[in-house]
Each structure stands twice: as structure tokens, then as C-alpha cells.
Amino acid sequence: MSRKFGIGIIGVGMAVRPHMLSLQDLAGEIEVCGVYARTRATREAFALETGFPAADSIDALLSNPNLDAILLLTPANARVEIVRSVAAAGKHILMEKPAGRTTQDAEEIVAICDDAGVKLGVVFQNRFRAASLTMKDLLDSGKLGELALAFLVVPWWRGQGYYDERGRGTLERDGGGVMITQAVHSMDLMLSLTGPVAEVAAIVGTTCLHNMETEDFVGAGLKFASGALGSLMATVNCFPGEQEFMVFNCTKGSAKLAGGVLEADYNDTSESEIKSTGYVVDTLQASIWAVENSKSFEGAVLKAVNLGDDADTVGAVTGQIAGAMYGYSEVARHLKTGLVDERKIYVTSV
Structure with a gap:
């Protein structure tokens, strides 16, 4: 044995x-x-x-x-x-x-x-959900055609009590707010599908809903290295919290990933829906954790x-967008979201 x-x-x-x-x-x-x-x-x-x-x-x-x-x-x-x-x-x-x-x-x-x-x-x-892997195949194989537009929305909620815990929402402990703590999983998944970002125009800030050092809202316009355009919105101000989603508009159709579900619509009117495997959790917890099977x-x-x-x-580090938000330098090439030519990268899953 x-x-x-x-x-x-x-x-x-x-x-x-x-x-x-x-x-x-x-x-x-x-x-x-x-x-x-x-x-x-x-x-x-x-x-x-x-x-x-x-x-x-x-x-x-x-x-x-x-x-x-x-x-x-x-x-x-x-x-x-x-x-x-x-x-x-x-x-x-x-x-x-x-x-x-x-x-x-x-x-x-x-x-x-x-x-x-x-x-x-x-x-x-999130890269290893069944729906995510299928989405990657749709893009990589050209079944949806050339990517024209991609956008990500993370409309989550965290009450003030969450940030009242010592260290939460501080630069000293977390390094940032909603981007690096909550939206990083969705951002990583999007970049693993779209490829790297070449240009970013962004705004970050903290609304009157929270008393915290770091941001509770991020909005960004994106231009990908492929030439596709896109946007990102991430916040923890949307009570009681909704499911994050991303949309990909391509020359042969479009697709939407919402949590663990993929819906794809082709220009020839065919449609498919693929659901991810995983635990079923209550609505509130679902906005906090996406728990995959063991x-x-x-x-x-x-x-x-x-x-x-x-x-x-x-x-796997999403340094491209986060770097623009927080003013950090670009992450070294072999750190960028697994999109590396000269090294073999594996990304992990819970």
C-alpha cells in the first residue's frame, strides 16, 4: 500500500x-x-x-x-x-x-x-468548474468566433460588521478591498478566458455604506491584448447580494457564465446550458463561497x-487589472494568471 x-x-x-x-x-x-x-x-x-x-x-x-x-x-x-x-x-x-x-x-x-x-x-x-472549462473550449476552439466584448459584474454585499473585524478592509492586512478580497476569483476566471489586458481606465472608491480604509467599489473599462473591449464592475454594496456573472460577445454568438451555470447562444439559434457540479448552499452563503466538490x-x-x-x-495572480487599480507595478510574466508561454502552469481548486 x-x-x-x-x-x-x-x-x-x-x-x-x-x-x-x-x-x-x-x-x-x-x-x-x-x-x-x-x-x-x-x-x-x-x-x-x-x-x-x-x-x-x-x-x-x-x-x-x-x-x-x-x-x-x-x-x-x-x-x-x-x-x-x-x-x-x-x-x-x-x-x-x-x-x-x-x-x-x-x-x-x-x-x-x-x-x-x-x-x-x-x-x-473557479477555473475548474465544468461550466468554466466548457466556456474555455468554446472560446479556444473558435466555436463562438472571435471575442469582441467581455464584461464582468460582481454585485455582492458585505455589511459594516464584516469590516469591523480587526484588519479587514485595510491595506496593511489585505492589500486592498473588493478587488483583491472578493472579486479576485471572478477576475482570474475572466482573464483566463479572455487573455491579458493591454489597457485599463478605472475608478475606485469607498461609498457612504462602509467605514473602511480600502475600496468597496471598482469600475473599469478594459482593452484586451487581443483587441477585444470590455468592462468590470465589482462592489460589496448590493444588498442583499446577487450572483456574479460575466458575458462574452463573439462574432458567432454569445455566452454568459453566472456562478456555475453557462448559457451559450449561437447566431444559428442553437443553445446549450451546462451546470457546474458542487454543493448546494443557501442564497446568502452562495454570495460568499462557491464550494466545489471534494x-x-x-x-x-x-x-x-x-x-x-x-x-x-x-x-496564478491577477496583477494586470489590480495593478492598475492600486498603482502597483505589473506582475512578472510568470505570475500572470497562467497565461505563460515558457512555463507550465497549474491552477488549484477547492
């Missing part, structure tokens, strides 16, 4: 729940070697709930001989030094979005993993950190 793949968890905040369910489903293939959170009571409570062993420190977790990789779920501002320690121990890393609080942090994290020869994955699960996580782990895989460093 082959040895199970050993995973350690660092960080047990909101993001840990879908991962926890997937790891429990994959208990026959993956061993959770330990869980670490800064607060002892927090990690022990999580260990009691899940049956996963608690680790007293990151060093103790990394010293486990059965450990192959770390699932890193801390806030973005805490990651660089953790990545440095994990990579130095020769362990692969799968971490939640974003890749870093700033572009500089993201580039440093990738460089650390490159230098250490370990694999790095960033969780952008096998998606399995594929992510095995592709991103399996020792036999031929990926060098795994990265």
Missing part, C-alpha cells in the same frame, strides 16, 4: 472550512499531519472538531517526517516569512488567494519557492504539489 500524501495546515480562519471537508473526504489518500494557528485555543478547538492533530509551532509541523506540503490559509500579510520557512524545509505550498498583499510580496514568494525548488499553488478554483481539491493537490508532476512553480 502506497504512503498517503502528507498535508499540514497553517491558518484556520474562514477559508479553512471547504478545505476541511475535502480533506476529510480524501482521508484514504491524504493524511493531515498537523494544524497550526497562532492562538493555542483556536488550533486545539479546530483539532478537537476535525480530529486533525494540533501542532505547537510551525517548526514542529515542518519537522513531521510524513509531511509533503503545506496548505497555507493565513491572511496575505503573514505569508512571506511563513513561505520562507516552509520552502527552506523543502515542503511544497498550496495557499489561498491572493498570492501576496502586494505585487512585491507575490514576486518574493515565487522567487523563494523557485530558489528552494518547491512547488507553489494558489487557489483559484475531487476538485484532490486534483488541485495532486497537480500542484505531487512530487512526480512536471510543473516548476505554480502561480
Whole structure:
């Protein structure tokens, strides 16, 4: 019998729940070697709930001989030094979005993993929905013709109580507001389908609905490298929150992705609808989480950190639009949303 793949968890905040369910489903293939959170009571409570062993420190977790990789779920501002320690121990890393609080942090994290020869994955699960994969095929195969126009709308809601939690909506912890925290998954998916953006004209701001440091609204006009035009609107001001959607208008038809459902209309009047697999969650939670089935996580782990895989460093960062919004420099080419010629990129899924 082959040895199970050993995973350690660092960080047990909101993001840990879908991962926890997937790891429990994959208990026959993956061993959770330990869980670490800064607060002892927090990690022990999580260990009691899940049956996963608690680790007293990151060093103790990394010293486990059965450990192959770390699932890193801390806030973005805490990651660089953790990545440095994990990579130095020769362990692969799968971490939640974003890749870093700033572009500089993201580039440093990738460089650390490159230098250490370990694999790095960033969780952008929406690319692996059945509807997303079908949408990609429609565009790549030319079935919809040439892309003319693409636009993305993220009309979500977060109450003030969400931002009253210490650190939320701050540059110091999150690096930005709705773009990097909420809309990043949808933006990543759109760019994986359209290709990179060449020009951006944008406005960002904070409305009277929130008292926070970073933006709760973003609007942008886009010109893609392909010549197609587009737009983006993302906000957390739309009470009670609606499903995000993106539309692609092409020379042979159009398609709309809303959550996990794809509707395509062709100029010859044929139509198809493809629904994504996944959990059914209540309406309010659906505006916060898109939880894919556990096998998606399995594929992510095995592709991103399996020792036999031929990926060098795994990265998916939407630095093009976010950089224009926040004034950051453009992300290095091998970080851009998986659209890279010279390197093989895998993107991860929960």
C-alpha cells in the first residue's frame, strides 16, 4: 500500500472550512499531519472538531517526517516569512488567494519557492468548474468566433460588521478591498478566458455604506491584448447580494457564465446550458463561497504539489487589472494568471 500524501495546515480562519471537508473526504489518500494557528485555543478547538492533530509551532509541523506540503490559509500579510520557512524545509505550498498583499510580496514568494525548488499553488478554483472549462473550449476552439466584448459584474454585499473585524478592509492586512478580497476569483476566471489586458481606465472608491480604509467599489473599462473591449464592475454594496456573472460577445454568438451555470447562444439559434457540479448552499452563503466538490481539491493537490508532476512553480495572480487599480507595478510574466508561454502552469481548486 502506497504512503498517503502528507498535508499540514497553517491558518484556520474562514477559508479553512471547504478545505476541511475535502480533506476529510480524501482521508484514504491524504493524511493531515498537523494544524497550526497562532492562538493555542483556536488550533486545539479546530483539532478537537476535525480530529486533525494540533501542532505547537510551525517548526514542529515542518519537522513531521510524513509531511509533503503545506496548505497555507493565513491572511496575505503573514505569508512571506511563513513561505520562507516552509520552502527552506523543502515542503511544497498550496495557499489561498491572493498570492501576496502586494505585487512585491507575490514576486518574493515565487522567487523563494523557485530558489528552494518547491512547488507553489494558489487557489483559484473557479477555473475548474465544468461550466468554466466548457466556456474555455468554446472560446479556444473558435466555436463562438472571435471575442469582441467581455464584461464582468460582481454585485455582492458585505455589511459594516464584516469590516469591523480587526484588519479587514485595510491595506496593511489585505492589500486592498473588493478587488483583491472578493472579486479576485471572478477576475482570474475572466482573464483566463479572455487573455491579458493591454489597457485599463478605472475608478475606485469607498461609498457612504462602509467605514473602511480600502475600496468597496471598482469600475473599469478594459482593452484586451487581443483587441477585444470590455468592462468590470465589482462592489460589496448590493444588498442583499446577487450572483456574479460575466458575458462574452463573439462574432458567432454569445455566452454568459453566472456562478456555475453557462448559457451559450449561437447566431444559428442553437443553445446549450451546462451546470457546474458542487454543493448546494443557501442564497446568502452562495454570495460568499462557491464550494466545489471534494475531487476538485484532490486534483488541485495532486497537480500542484505531487512530487512526480512536471510543473516548476505554480502561480496564478491577477496583477494586470489590480495593478492598475492600486498603482502597483505589473506582475512578472510568470505570475500572470497562467497565461505563460515558457512555463507550465497549474491552477488549484477547492
